[in-house]
Amino acid sequence: MNILILKLLLGGIFHKKLRLILSILGIIIGVSALFVMNTFGEAAKIKTLQEIETFGPEILIVVSGQARVRAGRALQAEQTTTLKLEDAQALRKLSAIRFISPLYTGSAIIRYHGRNLSTVVQGVNEDYLKIRKFSLYSGRNLLKEEIMGFKKVVILGHKVKRELFGDEVADGKVIHVNKLPFTVVGVLSPVGVDASNQDQDDQILIPISTAMSALFNVDYLSAIYLSVASPTLVPLVEKQVDEILLRRHKISPKDRDFNLIKAEDILKFKTEASTLFSSLVQSISILCLLVGSLGVTAIMLLSVNERRKEIGLRLALGAEKKMILKQFLIESVCISFLGGLIGFLLGFLAILIFLPLLKYPLVLPLKTILVSTGLTVLFGLLSGIYPAYKASKIDPAILLKGL
Amino acid sequence: MNNILLQLQDLHKTFQIGKISYHILKGVNLTVEKGEFLAVMGPSGGGKSTLLNILGLLDKPSAGLYLFEGKEVSSLIMRDLAKIRNEKIGFIFQAFHLIPWATAEENVLLPLLYRGKIERDDVERAKVLLERLGLGKHVNFKPSELSGGQQQRVAIARALINNPTLLLADEPTGNLDSQSSKEVMDILEELNKEGLTIIMVTHDPEIAKRAGKVKILRDGVFVD
Ligand SMILES: Nc1ncnc2c1ncn2[C@@H]1O[C@H](COP(=O)(O)OP(=O)(O)OP(=O)(O)O)[C@@H](O)[C@H]1O
Ligand SMILES: [Mg+2]
Numbered sequence: 146m147n148i149l150i151l152k153l154l155l156g157g158i159f160h161k162k163l164r165l166i167l168s169i170l171g172i173i174i175g176v177s178a179l180f181v182m183n184t185f186g187e188a189a190k191i192k193t194l195q196e197i198e199t200f201g202p203e204i205l206i207v208v209s210g211q212a213r214v215r216a217g218r219a220l221q222a223e224q225t226t227t228l229k230l231e232d233a234q235a236l237r238k239l240s241a242i243r244f245i246s247p248l249y250t251g252s253a254i255i256r257y258h259g260r261n262l263s264t265v266v267q268g269v270n271e272d273y274l275k276i277r278k279f280s281l282y283s284g285r286n287l288l289k290e291e292i293m294g295f296k297k298v299v300i301l302g303h304k305v306k307r308e309l310f311g312d313e314v315a316d317g318k319v320i321h322v323n324k325l326p327f328t329v330v331g332v333l334s335p336v337g338v339d340a341s342n343q344d345q346d347d348q349i350l351i352p353i354s355t356a357m358s359a360l361f362n363v364d365y366l367s368a369i370y371l372s373v374a375s376p377t378l379v380p381l382v383e384k385q386v387d388e389i390l391l392r393r394h395k396i397s398p399k400d401r402d403f404n405l406i407k408a409e410d411i412l413k414f415k416t417e418a419s420t421l422f423s424s425l426v427q428s429i430s431i432l433c434l435l436v437g438s439l440g441v442t443a444i445m446l447l448s449v450n451e452r453r454k455e456i457g458l459r460l461a462l463g464a465e466k467k468m469i470l471k472q473f474l475i476e477s478v479c480i481s482f483l484g485g486l487i488g489f490l491l492g493f494l495a496i497l498i499f500l501p502l503l504k505y506p507l508v509l510p511l512k513t514i515l516v517s518t519g520l521t522v523l524f525g526l527l528s529g530i531y532p533a534y535k536a537s538k539i540d541p542a543i544l545l546k547g548l
Numbered sequence: 549m550n551n552i553l554l555q556l557q558d559l560h561k562t563f564q565i566g567k568i569s570y571h572i573l574k575g576v577n578l579t580v581e582k583g584e585f586l587a588v589m590g591p592s593g594g595g596k597s598t599l600l601n602i603l604g605l606l607d608k609p610s611a612g613l614y615l616f617e618g619k620e621v622s623s624l625i626m627r628d629l630a631k632i633r634n635e636k637i638g639f640i641f642q643a644f645h646l647i648p649w650a651t652a653e654e655n656v657l658l659p660l661l662y663r664g665k666i667e668r669d670d671v672e673r674a675k676v677l678l679e680r681l682g683l684g685k686h687v688n689f690k691p692s693e694l695s696g697g698q699q700q701r702v703a704i705a706r707a708l709i710n711n712p713t714l715l716l717a718d719e720p721t722g723n724l725d726s727q728s729s730k731e732v733m734d735i736l737e738e739l740n741k742e743g744l745t746i747i748m749v750t751h752d753p754e755i756a757k758r759a760g761k762v763k764i765l766r767d768g769v770f771v772d
Contacts, residue, residue, distance in 0.1 A: 149671070153654060153661045160649040458645045461606055462706075463634020463662035465627055541606040544641055545597040545718045 157452065158476055168444035169484030171437025172524070176488025176517050177495065179430035183513035184496045186423035188505040193415045195506070200339060202376040203243075204276060205383060206406045207232075207369040207390065225402045226365040227394055230357070233369045235389055241382045244272035244372040249356045249363065255349065256321040257309040264305055265348040266322065268356025269370075274300075276372040279345070282306075284316040284331025291330075292352045295359065299327040303335045304346035325359060327351065337504070379407055431520070438481060438524035445477050445532035453539050460541035473533035474526060481525025485518060552618070553582045553714060553745050554603070559612030561598055561768075572598050574768035575612070580747065582713070585740040587759035588749045594765045596749045597718055603747060604637055604716045605629045617713075634662050638707030638715045642722035644699045646691040646706075652678060653687045656705045663710070670709070677705040681735060697728025704735060715739065717748040721755055733758045 158165065209228035233247040249268035254261055267273070270292045274281070282303060291298050299320065306315050315329045336345035357363055373382045383405050390403055449456070456469055500507050561573035572595040580586055588596050601607035602614065605621060614622045621632065646655045656674040660666045678687055681701040691699050700720060707715055717736070721729035729752075737758055740746050748759060756762045764771050 149654070149657065149666050150661060153650065153658055156647075156649050156654075454643075454645055455647055458647070459658075459662070460630075461604065461633060461639050462659040463630050465630045465662075468662065542598075542601045544606070544639070544645060545601055 154472055155476060155479060157448070157455070158479055161448075164444060164448075165480065165483075168441050169437070169480055169487065171433060171440040172481050172484030172521060173437075173488040173491065175430055175433030175435075175437045176485045176521060177492035178433055179427065179517045179520075180489055180492030180513060181495050181499075182423060182426035182430060183510055184492070184500070184508060185505070186419055186426070187508050187510045187513070188496075188500055189419050190416065191506050191508060192504075193412060193419075200408045200411070201276075201278060201372070202408050203373045203379060204408055205371040205373060205379060205386065207236075207371070207386060208404045208406055209365065209367055210402065210404070226363075227402045228366045228369070229364065230353070230366060232390060232393055233366065235393060236369065236371065236386060239382060239385055239389075241374050241378045241385075242371050243374050244276045244370075246270045246273040246276055246370045247353045247366045248273070248368040248370055249353060249361065249365075250367045251356065251361045253323045253360065255305070255309070255323075257318065260309055262305070262308055264302070265343070266356065266360065267348055267350050268353040268360070269350050270353055272372075273350065273370060276370045277345075279336060280334045282332040282334040283314070284329070286331065287350065287352055292354055295354045296352060297325060297327045297355055297359070298330045298352065300331040300333060300350040301329060302333050302346045302348040302350075304344070305349055306332045322349070322351070323360060379409075383407065434520060434524055437484065438528035441477055441480055441484075441525065442528040442531060445473065445480075445529060446535065448476075449473065449532045449536045449539075452536075453543060456536050456539045457541040457544045460539070461544055466537040469539075470533045470537040473536045474529045477529025477532065478522055478525035481521045481528065482518075485521030488521075489514065489517070551581050552579060553584070554578075554580050554617070555613070555615040556603075557613040557615075559599075559602065559614065560610045561595070561602065561607075562610045572768055573602075573609070576765075576768070576770060578763075578770065580745060582745055583740070583743050585737070585746045585758075585760040586748070587756040587762045588747065588765055589751065589753070589756055589762060590765035592751075595768050596765050599765065600716055600718050600747070600749055603714075604639060605633050630662070634659060635710055636713045638710070638712035640700070640703050640707050640715065640717040640720045642719040644691070644696075644703045644723070646699055646702055648691055651688045651690060652683060652694065652702045652705075655691070655702055656709055658706060659710050674705065674709060677708055678702070681705055682731075695728070696724050697731055700724060700728070700732050701735065704732070708739070713745060715744055715746045717746065719749055719751065721750065721752065729755065 207228065210225045230247055233245060236242065237245050246269045251266045252263060253266045254263050269287070271287045271289050274286050284300070287298060287300065290296075299322065301309070301315060309315070309320065310318070315332055318329050319326050320329060321327070333346070339345050351360070371382065371386070373379050387405060391398060391401065394402060396402065459469060460466070496507070556576050556578040559573055559576040560571070563570045563572060576599060588599070590596055598607070602609050609622050613620060616632065621629070647658065650658070653671070653674050656677060657666055657670060660670050675687055678684060681704060683698060683701055683705070686694060686698060691702070694702065720736070721732055724732060733755060736746055736748070740760070746759070750756050
């Protein structure tokens with residue numbers, strides 16, 4: 146019989162359905178925004194962590210030029226030509242360094258059997274794969290002799306291989322990079338977009354020697370990748386590298402023509418950016434909720450006014466004012482909660498669709514769900530106070546005034 | 549003495565609107581015995597509804613005594629008044645005042661909501677009451693699906709669900725055609741014969757004739 150009591154108490158909520166939906170629209174929007182944004186924030190954080198994982202906390206990059214990290218991306222403010230292969234050789238002497246690879250980045254048109262595409266060319270040495278922890282899908286790594294011997298050999302990124310060769314075996318085939326013939330020696334396993342927002346599957350790796358001479362004809366590097374024996378040694382190595390390069394370039398720290406980037410910097414920047422973003426979004430969502438609950442208040446006031454006869458009747462039939470107050474408070478909490486529920490379901494639907502689409506990991510932030518539930522109940526209660534008070538002040542004597 | 553249900557002694561009611569006060573009831577004296585069927589008539593604005601509101605504990609008198617079952621009630625606290633309304637007094641209104649979103653049966657059960665619980669028994673009782681009032685087939689109808697006479701009969705069933713000692717009716721036939729009016733009056737008469745005390749306000753002399761006693765309220769006092 147409890148259902149009957151519930152219906153007699155709260156049946157009025159569903160009497161005017163269109164109005165009900167209008168009154169909870171704000172809550173729906175607020176809650177779904179709150180939910181979606183928090184989920185996205187959470188997913189982005191996890192994704193960044195995963196990216197950093199492949200990047201590795203023991204990696205240090207020397208980037209040529211006045212590079213800065215902005216929005217999680219290493220930006221070069223100006224191209225400088227001062228970072229040389231000899232710098233890399235000098236750094237190799239540091240004892241804490243395990244692997245080191247010079248890097249020259251350019252772009253080129255590559256061609257195989259009439260199929261053309263433009264991609265990123267990375268001139269590296271045999272250590273690069275180990276530093277980046279890239280694994281091979283097929284074939285082998287570049288050999289030290291090939292680096293020394295200016296050989297025209299190439300490792301293809303996974304996407305490049307797919308686009309040029311499809312299912313065909315690529316190893317041993319000859320492709321043309323800016324019209325020069327290169328022999329494919331290996332193919333990388335899929336990596337995806339890394340912490341620097343570069344698609345690591347859309348690139349090819351060739352010996353640094355070949356890149357600097359035959360292909361691009363330059364005498365400087367874009368960067369040097371270092372992998373330190375242990376992450377705890379990174380700060381020390383960072384200092385040593387800085388000193389060595391400043392001395393070799395004969396410049397003072399304020400004229401530094403290179404920049405040292407470590408995984409930690411990127412992580413810090415990304416989380417900072419996402420915290421700022423999510424707190425902004427959170428305030429907007431809460432504002433939305435607030436406006437939404439004002440909507441509930443307005444509709445509840447209208448409803449109380451319209452249902453004065455019903456309220457008077459309930460009083461005449463033996464309701465205390467306290468019960469009327471309670472009834473309308475419960476009504477507005479229920480209405481808000483309903484809005485919250487719909488908002489949550491919509492938000493859930495949205496993340497089910499969009500997270501996989503954006504290649505974000507699917508997460509369900511329990512904390513957000515609890516917080517937004519709590520907030521809607523709270524706002525529902527707040528928005529109901531005034532209407533409920535109004536309802537409890539209605540004089541049952543109105544029942545006997547004609548119609 | 550034991551047979552008296554309620555008594556009004558020199559009852560006054562004044563409404564204050566802004567600075568002006570309207571003296572509506574000017575010393576009403578009334579004794580209603582158990583089992584009585586009293587019709588109250590009088591000119592519009594004479595204070596009949598005001599009196600009924602006070603009798604039904606929906607309003608408080610400005611001065612005077614109101615004894616219900618021998619107890620002074622106008623000084624009781626809200627909660628006790630609500631309890632008496634719920635358990636002892638049934639109301640019928642000119643405009644029925646049924647809840648539009650509830651079925652006939654649910655409307656009848658509404659007073660039980662404020663008694664705390666609704667048992668299977670009660671639902672059964674509501675059905676029997678509706679059946680008795682000729683609405684056996686309309687238990688699950690919404691008010692908008694019922695005629696005026698049928699709606700008023702649902703309202704009567706609602707007034708009876710808690711077995712009240714007093715039934716207050718303000719122009720119960722005011723919104724009904726003559727056939728429905730007759731049906732409603734037949735029911736009231738039957739209920740009165742079973743011992744229910746009824747006080748009814750009406751404008752219609754024909755309707756008033758059905759009551760055992762008629763009193764005229766004019767200018768805030770009963771005149772004979
Ligand atoms: N809450 C109130 N505030 C101020 N004046 C009121 C209030 N209730 C009733 N009155 C006044 O008291 C007078 C009597 O009203 P009441 O409704 O009791 O008359 P009535 O005899 O029932 O009339 P009718 O036959 O038209 O229903 C009217 O002049 C009305 O304006
Ligand atoms: Mg009246």
